Amino acid sequence: MRASEIGADISLQATKVDGIYDRDPKLHSDAICFEQISFTDALTTRLLGMDSTTCSHCLDNKIPMLVVDMQQPATVRDAVRGKKIGTLVSD
16 A cells, blocks of 8 residues: 555565465475566465455556565665566566
8 A cells, every 4th residue: 555655666565485486485395486477367366475455456556566585685675776586466
C-alpha cells in the first residue's frame, strides 16, 4: 500500500529467499527460481510466499514488485542500480 501512496514505480518485497520459486528452495535443492512472473500466474499457482492481498494491491495499482532476499547486505543497492536480482512480478 505504501508504494501506491507515495507514487513509487516499483515495490521492493523483502523475503528470506532470493526470489519466487516453483517450490520451497529450503526444502528442495532443485527448486527453480523465476526471473520474471506475472501477478496472475503468481496468484493462481500460489507461488508467492506472502499475503495474496499485497500481490493483488500491486496488480490493481499497476505497480510491479521485485521479490528479493533482504538477508543479503547489498540487496537494496543492487536493486536500485538495476542489477538483475530476485524475481520481477508484473503484468
